[in-house]
Amino acid sequence: MSAPTHTGVVTGRTWLFPDANINSDIILPAAWAQVRTEEEQMRFLFKNYRPEWIDQVRPGDIVVGGKNFGTGSGRPCAPLMRKAGVVAVVADTINDLFYRNCVNAAILPLECPGVSTTVSEGDIVMADVLEGRFRNTNTGAELPGAPVPPVLLDIIAKGGLIAQLRADGLVR
Amino acid sequence: MGMTMAEKILARASGSARVRPGDVVVCEVDMAVQLDRSFAAVEPAKVARPDHVALVMDHSIPAPLVLDAELQRRARDFAHTFNIERFFDVGRHGIAHQVIIESGLALPGELLACGDSHTSASGALNVAARGLGSLEMISVVCTGRTWFRSSPTVKVVLHGELPKGVYGKDVFLLLADKLGSVEGHDVEFHGEAIASLGLDDRATIATMCTDLSANFALFPADDVILEHARTVADRPFEPVEADPDAEYADTVHVDLSELVPYVAKPDFFPHNTLPVSRLDDPVVIDQAFVGSCANGKLEDLRVAAAIVSGRKVASHVRFIVTPASQRVYLRAVQLGYVAALVEAGAVVTNSTCGACFGGSMGVLGKGDVCITSSTRNFKGRMGSPEAKIYVGSSATVAASAITGRIVDPRPYAQNAGVL
Numbered sequence: 001m002s003a004p005t006h007t008g009v010v011t012g013r014t015w016l017f018p019d020a021n022i023n024s025d026i027i028l029p030a031a032w033a034q035v036r037t038e039e040e041q042m043r044f045l046f047k048n049y050r051p052e053w054i055d056q057v058r059p060g061d062i063v064v065g066g067k068n069f070g071t072g073s074g075r076p077c078a079p080l081m082r083k084a085g086v087v088a089v090v091a092d093t094i095n096d097l098f099y100r101n102c103v104n105a106a107i108l109p110l111e112c113p114g115v116s117t118t119v120s121e122g123d124i125v126m127a128d129v130l131e132g133r134f135r136n137t138n139t140g141a142e143l144p145g146a147p148v149p150p151v152l153l154d155i156i157a158k159g160g161l162i163a164q165l166r167a168d169g170l171v172r
Numbered sequence: 173m174g175m176t177m178a179e180k181i182l183a184r185a186s187g188s189a190r191v192r193p194g195d196v197v198v199c200e201v202d203m204a205v206q207l208d209r210s211f212a213a214v215e216p217a218k219v220a221r222p223d224h225v226a227l228v229m230d231h232s233i234p235a236p237l238v239l240d241a242e243l244q245r246r247a248r249d250f251a252h253t254f255n256i257e258r259f260f261d262v263g264r265h266g267i268a269h270q271v272i273i274e275s276g277l278a279l280p281g282e283l284l285a286c287g288d289s290h291t292s293a294s295g296a297l298n299v300a301a302r303g304l305g306s307l308e309m310i311s312v313v314c315t316g317r318t319w320f321r322s323s324p325t326v327k328v329v330l331h332g333e334l335p336k337g338v339y340g341k342d343v344f345l346l347l348a349d350k351l352g353s354v355e356g357h358d359v360e361f362h363g364e365a366i367a368s369l370g371l372d373d374r375a376t377i378a379t380m381c382t383d384l385s386a387n388f389a390l391f392p393a394d395d396v397i398l399e400h401a402r403t404v405a406d407r408p409f410e411p412v413e414a415d416p417d418a419e420y421a422d423t424v425h426v427d428l429s430e431l432v433p434y435v436a437k438p439d440f441f442p443h444n445t446l447p448v449s450r451l452d453d454p455v456v457i458d459q460a461f462v463g464s465c466a467n468g469k470l471e472d473l474r475v476a477a478a479i480v481s482g483r484k485v486a487s488h489v490r491f492i493v494t495p496a497s498q499r500v501y502l503r504a505v506q507l508g509y510v511a512a513l514v515e516a517g518a519v520v521t522n523s524t525c526g527a528c529f530g531g532s533m534g535v536l537g538k539g540d541v542c543i544t545s546s547t548r549n550f551k552g553r554m555g556s557p558e559a560k561i562y563v564g565s566s567a568t569v570a571a572s573a574i575t576g577r578i579v580d581p582r583p584y585a586q587n588a589g590v591l
Contacts, residue, residue, distance in 0.1 A: 021353075021440060024289075025550035029557065030530035033209065033232075036239055048557040068355045071385050072550060073289040073529075074305040076213070095355060096323070096387055097289060101305040149196045151319055161307050162214060170314040171214040 005106050006157045008130040008148070010087045011137070012062040015053065016121040022049075022065055024072030024098075028080065042080045057084050062125055065091035066116040070098025078105040082160070088127040090134055090145070092116050103152045106160030110134060112145035129153070174415020176325045178358045178388040181300040181412055185283045186320075193324040193421075203278050204312045205268050205286035207231055211246040213307060219254040220316035226258035226277050227251045228268040231288075233524040236532040266497025266523050269293035269465035272301075273375060274499055276404030280393040280411035285312050290465050290547055292386065295378035296371060297401065298393035298411050303382065323387045324421035325358040326351070330365035332429030336591045337582035339475075340373030341467055341545055341565040344380040345434035345445040351424055352442035355385035360414060365428045366391065371400055372469045379466040383441050383548055433580050435543070436563040439551050448568060448580045455562060457541045460485075460573035461554075462566045463494030463521075464528040464546035470500045472545060472566035477509035478588040479570040479581065480516035486576030491518040491569075492534040494526050518573070530555040543572045 032044040046053045063081065069091035070077060078101035081089075088108040089098075092115060102109040110127045112134045119125060123138040132147035148156070158164045165171045175183065179191045185199035201224065208229045219225060227247060235241035244262075251259040260271050268286055271277065272294050278284040280298035284291065287309040294301035302320070304312070312318045328347065359381050366374070374391050381389035391397070393411030401409060436445045462468065462476050473495060485491045493513055495501040501523050504510050510520050519534070526533030528546035535555030536542055542554060542561050545568070549561040562578060567590075571581035585591045 021442075023440075023550050025548075025552045025557075029552045030555070033531070034237060034239065038213075048552055068353060068385055071355065072548070074287060074303050076305065076307070078305070079213070079307065093355060095385055096321075097303060097305070100308065104305060104307050104311075149321065151196050151198070161311055165214065165311060165314060170216060170218050171310060172217050 005087050005108050006159060008108065008153055008156065009126070009128045010062065010108055011124060011126040012060045012087055014062050014064045014119050014121060014123050014125050015057065016116070016119055017063060017065045018116040020067040021071055022069050024070065024075055024077055027070065027077040028075050032075065038080065038083050042084050045080055045084060054084060057086065059085035060087055061085055062088045062090060062127060064115060064119045065089060067092045069094050071095040074101065078102045078107050082107050090115050090125070090127050103148070103155050104161035106156050108156065109148065110145040112143050115143055118143065173419060174417040176358065176360055176414050176418045177298065177390040177412045178300050178325065178360070179322060181281060181283050182320055182322055191322045193322050195322045196319055197322065198317055198319050199283055200317050201285050201312050202282040203284045204309060205272060205277060205284065206247065206309060206313060207268055207287055208233065208240070208244045208247050210287050210306050210309055211250055212243055214310055215246065215250065216310060216314045218314055220314060222254050222256055224316060225256050225313055227256050228260040228271050229262050229265045230267045231525045231529070232531045233262055233265060233522070264498060266499065267465045267468065267525055269379060270469065270496035270500070273297060274497060276401070276406060279401050279405050279407070279409035280397060281409055285309065285318065289382050290379050292382045292389045293375050293379035293465055295389040296374035296391050297397055298391060300388050300390065302388060323356060323358045325360050326354050327360050327362060327420040327423040329423065329425045330361060330363035331425060331427045332365050333368040334365065334428050335431055337567065337585045338431045338433060339565040339567060340369060340376030342431055342434045343373070343428060344377050345436055346426065346431055348384060348436065348441040348445045349443060350426060351384060353385050357386060357421060358388040358390070359386045361391045366394065371396055372471045376466050379547060433565060433568050433582065435568065435578060436549055438549050438560040438562060440549065448564065448578060451578060455541065455578040457489055457543050457572055457577060459534065459536060459540055459542040460489055460491045460569045461527050461534060461542060461544040461546055462569050463496070463526065465496060466547045467545035467566050468494055468496030468500065470503050473500065473504045473509045475567045475585065475590050476570035477512040478590040479567060479584045480518060480574060481512040481588060483516055483574050485517035485573045489573050489576050490534065491573035492521065492527060493518050494521045494533055495523045497523050527554055529553065543569050543578050545569045
């Protein structure tokens, strides 16, 4: 069961993807669309880039990225990462489309310039999208990040867009 | 302080007096375009404004897998349940961004959202058009609205005139070289060179801006756009102009007069493009592709057909042509382009996104080298992550299909009388 993100603050173990422009084909290769269930689709996450990652990631983990993380298509990278257990993406910059897909999937997105060079994989970090704070508990380093605007925090607080749509009776 | 084109559209759509970069506004979306795969995760129980929703079957048409057939059935059920009139089912379909332009699904000054990242295409029509995730699109369809965070804008001023043998795709590839990534920004086009770009070339440029990570990409509504809009409009519309005192994060001047055919090398676009003539070693290809929302238009098929006419595709090359819509396909048949292509040894498929995203109709295998006029060259985009994707204009692709390696198309275009 994934750690809750509705408070806007999480602490978890990091997975580091420091390269700039980690794109949607790297995160979720095209073949994802050929299988039916989210459980099966999830298996394609980083399949050609870090094929072992999907078996290593655990609920509550945090992905740390470089610049323009998530650039490319609007395919469901964020919902599937959430399903795999990721609760936050902290990156030097986050591509705008990927950012909104994180919000909708109740993954906390924190833009935090320079973060990718201050984290070693496996570090336990804290991300706070209310105040815009990042702390690496292993090194003690703190970095300022961009708080998530209140109207978007609302979506996260409700558990993401599907949860909100269901609660409002808008989807079957 | 004045507003940019996108800021004005967001302001109108959200009922705000003004919008500045960083503002988060909730907008009524003038047109929400759903696609064949849009109902995979959830299905709407309510639709706020069915008259502001369209459904276009495009990505995997006709269905290559049972799963696709089932998802398309779900899409069809949605259209029938909610009486979606603007429903472009298989047979009257096309790639969404082509259909949007052909059928006036968005008009100058409007706000459009669609579950595909190349939705920026309609910016050519002075439309604020944005790609969203499919989950968010369900929300837009159910509620009629969504939020946008206004971005700072890069103003791109195009000078001079587009030379012969050089096309919208080459303009984009030049921008990729000069601008690089504009992540977090909108792009707004100005300048006298716009008059030398037809609607199709502007649509190519607007489509491709997504691959420089642009948010909105907007062109002004000049006579070319207004004339097109009037022929397809079924409702009044009001174009937007940038205010003379609108604020821009940056202004870049680009002269098109000396532009030559360009190519993008594999994996990404920003600062990864160069004139074809400057490729170090001959790039031998296995596959050539003309298609996609960017470059599957009638003009692309015309130029490709003219270049291959009377010649043969190189024996080691597969040349695949996928028209952007049924309408383009039919005109191409009527005008003889399809016959010329097939006689040369090209495969002309039905209209769909298809090979562009590695879905169907010509995916790439390990070791394949492809020159394409489609939208994206990420590793694995068109199939195997061990294939290499180069991107150029449809003319460049066609000339390369004949010679079997990536070449400057202008001598071939000249011989074919299309220069």
